[in-house]
Amino acid sequence: MGSLWSTRPGGERPKSAPTHNDEDDEATPRTVVGQPDEHTRLLPQPLTRDGIAIRPLERVLITFLWWVLLLVSIFVSPPGLHSRGSGFFDFSYTSLSMENLIILLLFFSTPSKAAQVTCLVTSVLLLFDMIMILAVPRLRVEEGWVGIASVVWALLIAIWVVITDRVVAWGKGEEEERLTGRSETRRTLREWVKTLVSEIVLIVVSIAVLLLSATLILRSRDSSLAPLGERYYVDGDKYQVHIFCTGNETDKSGHKVPTVLFEAGERPFGLSLQAFADNAISNGTIARYCYADRPGFGWSDNAPSPFSAGMAADVLSETLTRAGESGPWILASAGVGSVYSRAFSARHGKDITGLLLIDPLHEDLLYRLASPHRGFFLWLRGILSPLGIDRISGAIFRGRSREDRVYGGSAYQGGKYIKAKLQESLVANSLTKNEVTFSKAIQEEDTPLAIVSSGIELRKDSVWEAKQMDLSHLTKKLVAWDIVNKAPHEVWETFKGREAIVRRRLSCGDWVSWLSVEEAGKLYLQMCGIVFTAAYTLNMPHRLQYPPLIPGGNSQLAPTIEIEYPRKEQQSTSFHTSHSIIDTTINNKVQLPMPNFKMLRYLYAAPQDICPCAIHSVISPSLSLHDRASSNS
Known part of the structure; x- marks a missing residue:
């Protein structure tokens, strides 16, 4: 294999110093390679757009512009960039791409095997995320083309970082063999520090991608919950x-x-x-x-x-x-x-x-929702929500179900909910x-x-x-x-x-006003002691009005009072029905004394809508059930 660092045609390596004849030693001054002379350029060779040194910077610039665009879209959605999900996942994948590129630029001169393995693990996890987003219909719909493009770009950048680090390590080893005859295994303290820092950052990135993958698994599980409507x-x-x-x-x-x-x-x-x-x-x-x-x-x-x-x-x-x-x-x-x-x-x-x-x-109190401090923390929660630390721990250790995460007690932890509250706060x-x-x-x-x-x-x-x-x-x-x-x-x-x-x-x-238990007791003390179950008629051509249901206690069957409530606007038509006052919880009848006219109006309808009523008949509580059903007085 040819040398990676050859600079002359035919693979000839540069010489360390020019050769001179002994007889010319005194006439010609000795020139050492690397020292400037009258032929040395004062400025370095300009960088070309296609130069190898420019390519990483181009990728950084493209990623940064995409990152800024996604950041802005959280607050104002540009045309065509809206995704039906929260938008925090695509922002997270783009942030990971930026982190990988920055690490590459800062620490490319100190490649390490550990960094290559860590980046390879990150690439595998990102490949898994991409497959899951494309394979699960609901995830694919929610992320849209923006989310898919972001995760694909993050995967390509991670693979490129692995390849670049490997190539630099190979080239550096070859140059060391050319200069010293062996591959150098020792590192300076500065190199060890740079290697340690880069490895820590890469491990953090890998853990973040692992959490993203776990959150995607939960989201795919939640998507299987059919909506009620x-x-x-x-x-x-x-x-x-x-x-x-x-x-x-x-x-x-x-x-x-x-x-x-x-x-x-x-x-x-x-x-x-x-x-x-x-x-x-x-x-x-x-x-x-x-x-x-x-x-x-x-x-x-x-x-x-x-x-x-x-x-x-x-x-x-x-x-x-x-x-x-x-x-x-x-x-x-x-x-x-x-x-x-x-x-x-x-x-x-x-x-x-x-x-x-x-x-x-x-x-007038909407300003409480719009405080900058509340908006910032909602945004911060949204940025961190794809990691899903609380959702993952809830699913593993607390047994949180998909119902909890979609519309239950854990719904507030989801990115969609946080995005909705952030939108509410912003305006x-x-x-x-x-x-x-x-x-x-x-x-x-x-x-x-x-x-x-x-x-x-x-x-x-x-x-x-x-x-x-x-x-x-x-x-x-x-x-x-x-x-x-x-x-x-x-x-x-x-x-x-x-x-x-x-x-x-x-x-x-x-x-219709309902009686509470306390109100029913007050009526009981005020009345003459005739126990009844009320029924009445509302003159409504579009619907019969049932009597209100009053919470109460157990009682024997009570007599019936028929009451007619004609509407003001239509005195001629009437609909007659009889129903018992039924307890809402235990489905039994409640005993109440017969109230006066004022109380009847309070019981059954708004006073401004009802004309004076007429009591048609009162059935004595002493009558038998058969007599109660058939009696007219």
Whole structure:
């Protein structure tokens, strides 16, 4: 094999010094190679673009420009560069490429066998990552061409680093043999330090790639979890949003019932309100509900940046349309989700039959979400999220399932969720605040409104209390503002909180107040002792209104009082039905004394919507069951 360092044609090696005849020694001065003379260039030979010294710098420049572009796309998505995933994985692979190139440039003069083995391990892991991203459909879709290009480039750079280090080691050994006749095995202290530093950095890089591979395995496992509902493309087919609906669209008479449209707060719906909503469906509190995961939550893809509340409302409208869902809607939202619901409500006007805000966030407090310090830590968490240290440890040591990681207690650790919260933070005090302020100006004033607030939050923060009061004036039809004293921000986590929410449910466009156990006891003390189960008639051509369900205790069968509630606008038509007041949990009847007219109005509907009622008959509690069923007086 020819010498790697030959500089003359034919492989002739350069001589250390020119030869001279003895007789010319005194006439000609001796010239030593390496010392400048009158023929030496003052400047070194210029570097050419195709020169071997330029190629590593070109790769560094290309990688750096791609790294900057991906960094910017986290905050503002350039056209064509949006990926349906978080975007943190492709940024991580590009960062690894930069690290490998920098290590090569700094330590190429001290090649080592350990560095070559470590780089080879990194290359194998990157090859595994590339195969997994290409093989798993969901990963391939979420990463897109940006993520695939990033991991392929990282793999090529890692292989090139291995080859370069090996070539330098071979060339250096050949030169040592040419100069000394043997390969030098000794190293200077400086060389040992450089070798140690480079090896430590390369080991850290290999561990990072190993963690990336483990996180990809978890993501591929999570992708096998089928969504509860359906995904629909939105925003020009850029990404998909997941929506789920359950319950009956019509009542027993075939009339369409309002659908409760839930909007989750700070956490995914599956972790927060879903259990409450499912219980409400099972016990008959509500007939039907829908929810859509905001982009980045649950089974929904991430949206391009920036992404504001108004954009989210438009996306939700498009998703509902594609899913074939139509109003009327009852909007129930919690925390920051109330901001999104208000934007949706203002856009849909008459389709909204009521608003239920659970410890809502006021637009004047959005600056708390937009603080630079919060935004920086969200970005930092996002950059580190592909390593998946908390997710991997949770899966191995705590038995976290794919449900936990997709919509459960570990969802906050995922890159998609962190990206969504970062997007929310970036525009909270600018775009989102402006949109919600505008929505307030065009909100329908006759929309029924109920607010349930956390007593703990009100006592802890006087500003929060003042803003809750301000939200009670969002419309001119405030039904109630309930404060649950011992409830946290997520009010439904306590029994009293769930009871307060249920008490303010919406039905057929009318607000119905529910009685708590304490309120039922107060009624019991006030009345004349006639035990009854109430039934009434609402004059609604589109749907029969069932009586409210009152939490209570066990009792014997009670007599029935028939009450007619004609509507103001249509006095001529009436629908008659009789139902018992049924306990929501144990499905038994509750004994209550007959209230006066004022109490009856409180029990069954908003006073401004109901005309005076007429008591048709009272069945004595002393009658037998047969007599109760047939008696008219």
